[in-house]
Amino acid sequence: MSEQQVTQEQNESQEQQVAQEQVPERFSLFPGCIAKNMYPSIEKSTRIVFEKIGIELLDHKYSCCPAPGVFRGYDRNTHMTLGVRNLVMANQDGVDVLTICNGCYGSLWEANHMFKKSKENQEFVNKMLEKIGLSYDGSTEVYHFADILHKHLDDIKANKEIDLGLKVAIHYGCHYLRPSEKHPDINPEAPHIVEDIVEALGCESLEFKNKLSCCGAGGGVWSGAEDVALKILDDKMNKIEEVGADCVVNICPFCHLQLDQGQAKLKTHKVPVLHLSELIGLAFGVRPKHLAMHTHMVSTRDIEKKVKKAKKESD
Amino acid sequence: MSQEAAVEEKKKDEYELDEFQKIMDQSNILKCVQCGKCTAGCPAGRESRIRIRELIHLAHEGKDLKDAPELWYCTTCYNCQERCPKGVDTTEAVIFLRNRAVRKGHHNFPDLHVTAITSLRDQGDGFPLSPEVEKIRSVIGLPRKPIDLAHDEEFLKDFQKLIDELGILDLVKEAQAQKKEEEEGEEDE
Numbered sequence: 122m123s124e125q126q127v128t129q130e131q132n133e134s135q136e137q138q139v140a141q142e143q144v145p146e147r148f149s150l151f152p153g154c155i156a157k158n159m160y161p162s163i164e165k166s167t168r169i170v171f172e173k174i175g176i177e178l179l180d181h182k183y184s185c186c187p188a189p190g191v192f193r194g195y196d197r198n199t200h201m202t203l204g205v206r207n208l209v210m211a212n213q214d215g216v217d218v219l220t221i222c223n224g225c226y227g228s229l230w231e232a233n234h235m236f237k238k239s240k241e242n243q244e245f246v247n248k249m250l251e252k253i254g255l256s257y258d259g260s261t262e263v264y265h266f267a268d269i270l271h272k273h274l275d276d277i278k279a280n281k282e283i284d285l286g287l288k289v290a291i292h293y294g295c296h297y298l299r300p301s302e303k304h305p306d307i308n309p310e311a312p313h314i315v316e317d318i319v320e321a322l323g324c325e326s327l328e329f330k331n332k333l334s335c336c337g338a339g340g341g342v343w344s345g346a347e348d349v350a351l352k353i354l355d356d357k358m359n360k361i362e363e364v365g366a367d368c369v370v371n372i373c374p375f376c377h378l379q380l381d382q383g384q385a386k387l388k389t390h391k392v393p394v395l396h397l398s399e400l401i402g403l404a405f406g407v408r409p410k411h412l413a414m415h416t417h418m419v420s421t422r423d424i425e426k427k428v429k430k431a432k433k434e435s436d
Numbered sequence: 437m438s439q440e441a442a443v444e445e446k447k448k449d450e451y452e453l454d455e456f457q458k459i460m461d462q463s464n465i466l467k468c469v470q471c472g473k474c475t476a477g478c479p480a481g482r483e484s485r486i487r488i489r490e491l492i493h494l495a496h497e498g499k500d501l502k503d504a505p506e507l508w509y510c511t512t513c514y515n516c517q518e519r520c521p522k523g524v525d526t527t528e529a530v531i532f533l534r535n536r537a538v539r540k541g542h543h544n545f546p547d548l549h550v551t552a553i554t555s556l557r558d559q560g561d562g563f564p565l566s567p568e569v570e571k572i573r574s575v576i577g578l579p580r581k582p583i584d585l586a587h588d589e590e591f592l593k594d595f596q597k598l599i600d601e602l603g604i605l606d607l608v609k610e611a612q613a614q615k616k617e618e619e620e621g622e623e624d625e
């Protein structure tokens with residue numbers, strides 16, 4: 122490569138950088154029922170983390186995504202239409218949607234996908250939306266926050282104040298990975314997105330059996346057949362305890378609810394449960410009290426102590 | 437059977453055939469070779485009596501699944517669908533079968549499902565906000581009430597209009613009424 126070419130490429134990449142800096146990244150935050158109404162610590166830490174890495178989050182008048190387990194199982198068209206109504210809210214402001222929950226991601230992604238791929242669906246949804254004066258053209262994209270964070274690994278490292286040094290068991294949850302059409306570039310049997318992020322925070326990601334398996338709560342089973350949901354969770358927690366994890370890190374408030382409340386119901390496990398946003402918040406030096414971590418059913422006190430110790434070592 | 441009843445019966449059969457055809461077309465279940473890979477990787481199958489292979493087989497044969505409780509044990513984890521060597525959309529098939537069971541009005545609805553549907557219709561969220569969490573939100577510097585549809589009367593009213601138009605709650609109520617009627621019928625016998 123000639124010197125001139127190299128200079129030209131450098132110039133281009135600098136120009137791109139300037140362009141990126143000029144237009145700040147913006148998304149409409151779709152917090153989802155569980156984060157905003159049951160685990161505000163997840164919503165709070167998400168807002169802190171995204172602000173620190175320079176991504177603006179907007180608010181819109183969203184309903185429940187609606188939850189895929191119950192609503193899609195009862196009536197698919199209702200699920201699709203209400204999902205699209207949510208997308209219209211962001212669409213009106215010309216922004217894309219950022220989800221922090223696999224359920225919301227799955228619902229909204231699928232509603233969008235079903236809408237785009239079939240004319241029959243487009244007609245059905247728009248006929249329904251017309252009744253409340255809305256319409257949709259399919260131009261909004263739905264993103265999962267883990268994917269966006271992964272693109273900003275350098276910003277995460279730059280904002281990290283504490284090398285956490287925790288041994289974490291990653292729980293992906295089903296509807297991030299599957300159906301794999303959502304992520305053509307990720308191997309659903311061997312993903313490496315959340316691993317990269319926790320490693321950037323100074324954590325060790327543990328390997329364990331059935332790491333990519335279900336938490337047991339999806340498909341309406343959490344509310345419809347609790348015994349089945351808890352048996353699946355028990356099996357999962359056994360595998361996590363076997364490898365000596367300090368905590369379970371998830372990317373879905375519904376899995377979070379199942380992992381946290383489910384352990385309290387089972388009474389046989391007590392591994393602290395952290396949403397990825399909470400873990401990053403801790404590494405950014407946010408005090409656990411400011412994140413309302415005490416709202417977790419399984420105490421996070423041991424984690425807080427370890428983080429405090431790691432902070433002293435970092436200082 | 438009177439002629440009228442026979443015509444009614446035939447219409448019902450045709451409707452059911454149509455529905456099955458739709459399920460098969462949309463989820464490729466006719467391609468199933470009953471290899472069992474779906475069941476082998478099913479987390480719910482290890483802990484309950486759901487067998488995805490069997491559900492697909494019964495759907496394939498046109499058997500009625502309206503009263504099968506195991507239809508509701510699937511967590512929709514999509515392991516089976518991802519791993520199916522014949523490209524059958526097994527999880528999608530389960531969802532179609534559930535929708536059909538609801539339409540047929542024979543499903544034993546778990547109370548919490550009905551609560552979630554009612555809560556979505558009335559409050560815009562499947563899991564509504566509690567006064568306790570409202571307080572915690574304000575303590576950690578979030579808006580006490582989230583900026584959302586649930587806390588905007590006008591948006592909520594429109595949303596309720598939309599959901600009533602879609603009729604999901606009517607489906608549940610009809611199914612519950614039918615179930616009650618049948619149970620009373622059984623008691624009489």
